[in-house]
Amino acid sequence: MIVVMKSGSPEPEIARICTELQSWGLTPEKIVGKHKVVLGLVGDTIDLDPLQIRECSPWIEQVLRVEQPFKRASREYRHGEASDIVVPTLNGDVHFSEHHPIVITAGPCSVENEDMIVETARRVKAAGAHFLRGGAYKPRTSPYAFQGHGDSALDLLATARAATGLGIITEVMDTADLERISEVADVVQVGARNMQNFSLLKKVGAQDKPVLLKRGMAATIEDWLMAAEYILAAGNPNVILCERGIRTFDRQYTRNTLDLSVVPVLRTLTHLPIMIDPSHGTGWANFVPSMAMASIAAGTDALMIEVHPNPSKALSDGPQSLTPDRFDQLMKELAPLGKMLDRWATPVPALV
Ligand code: PEP
Ligand code: MN
Secondary structure, eight states: OEEEEOTTOOHHHHHHHHHHHHHTTOOEEEEEOSSOEEEEEOSSOTTOOHHHHHTTOTTEEEEEOOOSSOSTTBGGGGTTOOOOEEEEETTEEEEESTTSOOEEEEEOSBOOOHHHHHHHHHHHHHHTOSEEEOBSSOOOSSTTSOOOOTHHHHHHHHHHHHHHOOEEEEEOOOGGGHHHHHHHOSEEEEOGGGTTOHHHHHHHHTSSSOEEEEOOTTOOHHHHHHHHHHHHHTTOOOEEEEEOOBOOSOOSSOSSBOOTTHHHHHHHHBSSOEEEOHHHHHSOGGGHHHHHHHHHHHTOSEEEEEBOSSGGGOSSOGGGOBOHHHHHHHHHHHHHHHHHTTOOOOOOOOOO
């Protein structure tokens, strides 16, 4: 249920209403929007009469039930207003939001060594990326495949940040690693395979770093939003949803089926920002540019592109990785479309 306050409602009155709602056994969550304050009420509201709440104060404009099973993640919960997730980086604040320029995240599937991660960071930064994305802990189908360098790769990501000022995104697979990962990461990634690892979702929800939640490969949109709800319910309001392709019957020519229809669908269902990952979505480098273009045309708020200095030698996901040159060219191809939609920021100058 949400309580929509009239514009200009006095703060002491809002505080008084919150106290009154608490005395009814509810936990109001205050959401300050651009124009209005909304109080979110999650919990046992089934027997509550919206009229009874309205009578609490003449400053209450409306009391509405959230019909969706995902409450905090629903668009109604913020009375239709999009979230603006602000991530501070050494190069300045980056906003993940439908009202801001598209955020570009790029980097190798796995952090392999210092030279490759620093070189990749410099190249994607020069091309206009805002975040370096690279894996220290890798979820691999085979236990015999490269599993990531773990803790030492986190140090290399920190080195790449110091060299470029880029924000860092890296994946957490195990709750035991979370504390250490969130010391380095500006955004913590939960991968497709862990989208319904509920104990991990509760843990990332209980820490402060924004969470990039990738869609499970066989997850419905509702499963995905319910997974986001776990993180929001645990107290972390900063969740970015990342579409990375789903399993369909055809795996002959593409690794996954990139579901770009999530962009307009999620827009109606949720206030959370949307990222598209055409690298895992297609599995092949030569399909990535057109799907990146299509993602922007569909209205995505962010992109994730895998880039490796030497894809044929990559320890993971080489076939879908762009070379730095191809990434640079792609950014030039995307710019006119991004500018036409008024969603393109000029690259920030390099720190070093
Ligand atoms: C990745 O981002 O490198 C990754 C393993 O992605 P996903 O969880 O989408 O498979
Ligand atoms: Mn990968």
